[in-house]
Amino acid sequence: MSAESTTPVIAPALRLEGLYAGYGRFDVLHDIALHVERGEAVALLGPNGAGKTTLLRAIMGMVKQRRGVIEVAGTDVSRLPTHRIARGLVGIVPEGRRLFLGQSVEDNLRLGGLHLRHDHARTAQLLRSVFDLFPVVERYRARPATALSGGEQQMVAIGRMMMSDPELMLLDEPSLGLAPLAIQSMADALLALRERGRSILLVEQRVDLALQVCDRIYVLSGGRIVEQGAADDIDGRGRALIDAYLG
Numbered sequence: 139m140s141a142e143s144t145t146p147v148i149a150p151a152l153r154l155e156g157l158y159a160g161y162g163r164f165d166v167l168h169d170i171a172l173h174v175e176r177g178e179a180v181a182l183l184g185p186n187g188a189g190k191t192t193l194l195r196a197i198m199g200m201v202k203q204r205r206g207v208i209e210v211a212g213t214d215v216s217r218l219p220t221h222r223i224a225r226g227l228v229g230i231v232p233e234g235r236r237l238f239l240g241q242s243v244e245d246n247l248r249l250g251g252l253h254l255r256h257d258h259a260r261t262a263q264l265l266r267s268v269f270d271l272f273p274v275v276e277r278y279r280a281r282p283a284t285a286l287s288g289g290e291q292q293m294v295a296i297g298r299m300m301m302s303d304p305e306l307m308l309l310d311e312p313s314l315g316l317a318p319l320a321i322q323s324m325a326d327a328l329l330a331l332r333e334r335g336r337s338i339l340l341v342e343q344r345v346d347l348a349l350q351v352c353d354r355i356y357v358l359s360g361g362r363i364v365e366q367g368a369a370d371d372i373d374g375r376g377r378a379l380i381d382a383y384l385g
């Protein structure tokens with residue numbers, strides 16, 4: 139028996155093939171093919187209205203009208219309800235963070251790991267990994283989330299996503315509205331997650347951030363993938379092309 143035939147095939151963290159999705163009778167996404175390998179960070183760039191959020195919502199099962207393949211770590215999630223997908227398969231930092239601002243930082247974190255709440259050891263371990271990555275979040279764990287700055291709240295939102303221990307992490311424009319220093323802290327956090335072997339799909343408008351953090355990029359325009367490539371291969375010309383798509 140050859141070595142090849144005994145090597146287990148590891149399914150990618152995310153595989154989309156021929157994906158169409160939209161609202162009502164209107165398709166926003168057309169024939170999307172995209173993949174995120176295990177331990178890879180991939181950026182999805184595109185102008186306003188390109189369909190980036192719709193693509194993340196389709197993966198989460200929040201867009202009902204969808205056709206094509208949506209596989210997360212080898213599991214077909216195309217017909218699973220959102221609450222099942224959120225249970226350890228896909229974690230998301232949504233646009234605008236959507237924290238419970240009146241609740242404590244720690245309560246917000248624990249909400250991310252609700253499906254693991256009976257596994258106290260695992261919950262404590264995940265909480266520790268969030269605090270190791272974001273010491274400021276540990277320092278403010280008893281404060282209401284509203285008392286934190288925008289950058290600190292974004293760390294709580296990333297921590298809440300980590301608490302669900304997902305196969306795939308989705309982030310929808312986490313840099314939006316943050317000050318430059320907070321954006322760099324957020325980029326450092328994403329790099330640290332990548333170093334820990336997490337699989338990430340990052341929606342961004344900031345090309346510099348995407349190229350700093352990610353291995354590969356896709357450009358979405360008008361609901362279609364119009365460019366893709368390795369971040370390292372993107373030269374001045376490629377950058378100009380992406381900037382042109384982003385307007």
Ligand SMILES: Nc1ncnc2c1ncn2[C@@H]1O[C@H](COP(=O)(O)OP(=O)(O)OP(=O)(O)O)[C@@H](O)[C@H]1O
Nearest residue numbers: 161162166184185186187188189190191192193233
């Ligand atoms: N709930 C909805 N019902 C109907 N159409 C929608 C809905 N949400 C978004 N759309 C439409 O889908 C298209 C894509 O929107 P989407 O929010 O996915 O784009 P985006 O690339 O994330 O843009 P942005 O950067 O502005 O968030 C737009 O034409 C938008 O008007």
